[in-house]
Amino acid sequence: HHNTTDLLDRNRLIRAIEIAEYTESHKLEEEEERPEIVPLVIGIRYEREMIRQRIRDRLQERLESGMIDEVKSLHDSGVSWDKLDFFGLEYRYVSSYLQGKIRYDEMCDTLAAKINQFSKRQVTWFRRMERRGTVIQWIDGADYTQLKDLVSKHLLLNVNER
Structure with a gap:
């Protein structure tokens, strides 16, 4: 990006064109050297009710394994309630409980x-990826056997010898 006053000076204008041409030609060389990347995007699908149950179980496990004590300890060591709000959902609500x-x-x-x-927002995000052309292997x-098979097949088809 050059200053508009550069356009009034002949030497600066020539130099700006040289830089632009050099940059453009080297950009093409750089792109040719890059290996093709073939991503494997995997989505894990659960029934909605199963997701809700897993969320509840995980939350209960976190609370029972010391989440409340952790938040209390952080506050006792000088972390303000306001700052704890920025640590994430769990910290925000546990600190509200402790207060x-x-x-x-x-x-x-x-x-x-x-x-x-x-x-639900994560599911929406994956659907948007699919609408935009990303192939997702669900x-x-x-099903770790299916997962292992997908990864093995992808590696066989897409990894070049180096």
């Missing part, structure tokens, strides 16, 4: 609902 703003059951229910909403649940 007495919400009850334990409200915290659990609200967190589960918010995480479910986030999960597997059902935790």
Whole structure:
């Protein structure tokens, strides 16, 4: 990008053209040297009810394994409640619980609902990727055999010897 005053000076104008031509020619060489990248995009599909249950189970597991103590400890060590809000959903609602703003059951229910909403947005994001042309290989649940087969096949077809 050159200053418009460069266009008034003959030498600067010539230099700007030389730089533009050089940049353009080297951009093409750079593109030719790059290997073709063939991505493997895998999506894991679960029934909506299964997703909700997995979210609840994971949340309960996090809470039982010390999430509340972790947030309390962070606050006790000097992290403000406001700053904890920026650490993520779980921290925000646990800190509200610790401050007495919400009850334990409200915290659990609200967190589960918010995480479910986030999960739905992730599905929407994948659908948008597909509409834009990204091929997504969907597997059902935790079908690790299907996953292993997909990855093995992709590697066989797309990895060049180096």
